[in-house]
Amino acid sequence: MRSDLPAPTGGTPHTVLMCPGQGAYLPGALRHLSDVPSVAKVLRTVDGHRAALGGTGTPVGRLLTDAGAPGPEPLVLADPLAFDLATYAAVVACATVLLDLAPSPVHAVLGHSVGDLAALTVAGALTLGQGVRLLHVRDRLLRDAALPAAGLLATDLTAEAAADLLRAEDLPQVRIAARNAPHQTVLAGPDDQLATVRRTARALGRRATPLTSRTAYHHPLLTGVHQAFRRLLRAQPVAPPALTVYTAAAAGPARTAAQLRTVAAAHLTEPVAFHRTLRAMRLAGFTTYLDSGPRALLSTLAKAGLPGCTTAAPSRTPVGVDRIRRRLTAVTGTGSGARPLHNGTGP
Structure with a gap:
C-alpha cells in the first residue's frame, strides 16, 4: 500500500476496533480478566450454548483461563470446534472490555477472516448464541465436506x-x-x-x-461449504448494528441485513484485502485502530499499512484491567474517562 495516503479532510477522527481471526487463540489468554463481569458472561454464555448444542470436550472457559490449556496446533487437531469457539470468545470478550474502558467513543468494528463473526457480535448484529450456533453449523459442514488436506x-x-x-x-x-x-x-x-x-x-x-488452521479458508475448495452456510444464514435474524461493520473482504461498510449475512460467510471463500479496507477506512476518517485480540496481530499489520495513524493492542497478554486502561490512555492521550464495566454482550 502507498505510504503517501492523504489524510481525510474535515470531520472528527474516528476509532475502529479490529477483530482478528485464526491467530487470536492463546491458552489462558483471559486468565487475568476472568473476574471481569463482561468477560465471565461471555465465557459462561459460550459454554452454555455449546453444551446445549451437544458440544463436548474442554470448556472454552478453561481454554481461555488456564495457561496450561492446549496450544493452538494440538487443539485444532484434537478439537477444531473448540479452537474456533475459543478464538471467537477471546476476541468478543476482549472487545467488551475495550468498549467499556475506552476513554473516547469507538465508531466501528473491522473483522479479519473468521473474526468477522466476532465483529458482527461486538456490533450487536448477531448475539453470542447465534455466533456459537453458526460455528457449530460450520463445523458440521466442514466435517461433512470431506475436504482434502x-x-x-x-x-x-x-x-x-x-x-x-x-x-x-x-x-x-x-x-x-x-x-x-x-x-x-x-x-x-x-x-x-x-x-x-x-x-x-x-x-x-x-x-x-x-x-494454524483446519483448512484452506478463503479458497474455492470451500465453495460447497460456503453455499450451504449462506443458505442457512438466510434464516438468521440480523439486528441493526450499534457500530458500523467493516470486513477485510470488502472496502466499504456492510449496512443492510443481506450485506451483514454476506460478511458472516465471507471468510470461507472470499480473499482478504486488508490493506484495501484500511485505506478506505483511513479516507473515511478513521485514525485510531485498536486490536481486540490477545496478541498484536492486526495492529501490527495496520501499523505497516497506515503510517502516521495510531495503532495499539491494549488487550495483548499478559493483561489485566488496569494495564488495559493505561494502554488506552496512552493511545488516546486522555485521562480516565472510562465507563464502569458492565455485564457484557447479550446471550
Missing part, C-alpha cells in the same frame, strides 16, 4: 511476487488468500502444493510460515 501459508512476499511464484511453479490450486500488508501475503491451498511454495520461497531467502 489443505491450509494456509504466511509469506513476506508482495501479492505480485506471490502470484509470480505460483505461476513459475505451476501451482494453480494455490490461491492468494489474504493481502494483509505491503509485504505480507497469505496463500491457501492443498498441503502438498503449499509445501512446494514454502521450499521455493525459503530457497529465495523469503519467509514462509504455515498458519
